[in-house]
Each structure stands twice: as structure tokens, then as C-alpha cells.
Amino acid sequence: MGERPVHDLIVELAERLGPDEFTARCVALLQGEPREDHLDVLPWLTGHDWSDGEPVRDPASWKDHWLRTWGARGLLHVWDDRATDAVVAGLGDEDWRPAEMCLKVAAAHDVAGTGDGAAALADHPLPRVRAASARALAVVGDTEHLEVVSGLLDDPDESVRRAAARAIERLRSRLDLG
Template sequence: MGERPVGELIEELAARLGPGRFTEVCVDLLGGARREDHLAELPSLTGHDWSAGEPVRDPAVWKDHWLRTWGARGLLHCWDDRATDAVLAGLADEEWRPAEMCLKVAARHEVAGAGDGAARLAAHPLPRVRVAALRALAVVGDTEHAAAVDAAQGDPEADVRRAAGRAREQLRRRLDLPEEA
């Protein structure tokens, strides 16, 4: 795998597998597939060597939530609308990394229906997840999600407040909302 960017590896994997099979693999991983089921695809999705004996194969070293995260990351680089339900479900993942990656997918690809999950994650304990949620809400949120964005403008973290301000402005323009909520 070496020094090549993961995004490049993912795009090559998608071209090799074809869009349908690539999406199936990513959705399967995002849904909790066993790592052994996708050993051939995981090197390209992770950028890590998955040969025998490598620590990335060990669930004690790389917890299962990483598999879900890597599945979502594949969709970040090569989107297919057939993955929508898996991404929406991933927004409710009990681990923050897969949920955060699903927020990134939702924002980049304007995943329909992601507003409710993003609004819930706008109150997540980790600031980086709140920022990702606000970025997603900026592009997938609707009028009922404006309150979550407005609430984040008073967040104790400056990065979250900045993201909330940008999201509010994007929502205002996109949805023709008033200047002040």
C-alpha cells in the first residue's frame, strides 16, 4: 500500500470491482461484516497491509468499529445512492468514528434523509463530531433542523460555533430562512 493516498486506492478498488459490487462491500462493512469476509478489499479501503500476521487483522488492535468506518470511507470516495439506508443507519452507530464518517458522506454527497441523524449528532460529546454534524446539516438539513444549528452557535468550542455560523448561513440561503432565528 505504501505512500499512495487511500482515496486513490479506493477509486481503483471501485473500478476493479465495479460500482455495484463496491457498494455491496462498503454497505456490508458499514453494517457490521466480519473482517474475514473482505480481506481482499480491506487493503484498498484502509491503506494498510492485510497480509497474514499483520496487526490490522487483529480485532484487539483494530476494533470492529474501524470496519464500519472503513466501509463508510469507501462511500465517501465512491458514492452510490443504493448505500443511502446504510449511511442513515450509520449515523446512529454507537461508536463515534463510523457515525462521524457517515456525516462526512452525507455532507459530501447530499444524502437524502440524513438531517435527523445529523441534528442528533450536533449535540454529541465530541466537538469534532458536532462540527461534522453541522457541516452535514448545512447541505442536508431542512427547516426543522435549524434549531439544532442555532443551538450550536452557543457551543463552548470555537470550532463548533464557527461551523454553526457557516451552517446557519448556508441553511438561510438554501431554505430562504430569515436572517435571525
């Protein structure tokens, strides 16, 4: 794959596969299908060399949560509404990386039904996930999520407080709350 940006690789993969197959493959990865079933698309979704013997093929070196994350990242760059249910479910992933990537997808594409899952991640132990939660709620949140975002204004991490302040402004404007 060389030194090409992953975004470019993902867009090219989507063009090669077509929207139906691309979305199906990303969803399958996000839902936890085995890496062996997707070796043909993983170089495009990751930018890594997936040849025999490469560390990325070893589940002990590259845990399965990376596959779910890469599936979600594909959807971040090339969105299709048919992936909505998988992204909503991905917000509840047991690992923070796929959940955080699903927050990014929700924020980037205003994914329906992700508000409650994004709100649930507002108390995550990692500041970067809490900040991503606030950014997602700025886009997908509703009035019932304003209190969750407001609670992040007192977060111990400055980046979370900044994200929450911007999210509250955007929520108030978007929901016409004045």
C-alpha cells in the same frame, strides 16, 4: 499499497470491482460484516497491509468500529445512492467514528434522509462530531434543523461555533430563508 493516497486506492478499487460490487462491499462493512469476509478489499479501503500477522487483522488491536468507518469512507470517495439506507443507519452507530464518517458522507453527497440523524449528533460529547453534524446539516438539513444548528452557536468549542455559523448561512441560503 505503498505510499499511495487512500482516495486513489479507493477509486481504483471501485473501478476494479464495478459500482455494484464496490457499493455492496462498503455497505456490508458499514453494517458490521466480519473483516475475514473482506480481506481482499480492506487493503484498498485502508491503505494498510492486511497480510497474516499484521496488527490490523487483530480485532483486539483494531476494533470492529474501524471496519464500519472504512466502509463509510469508501462511500465518501465513491458514492452510490444504493448506500443511502446504510449511511442513514450508520449515523446511529454506537461508536463515534463510523457515525462521524457517515456525517461526512451525508455532507459530501447530500444523502437523502440523513437530516434527523445528523441533528441527533449535534449534542455528541466530542466537538469534532458536533462540528461534523453542523456541516452535514448545512447540506441535508431542513427548516426544522435550523434550531439545532443555532444551538451550536453557543457551543464551548470554537470549531463547533464556526461550523455552526457557516451552516446557518448555508441553510438560510439553501432554504431561501433570507
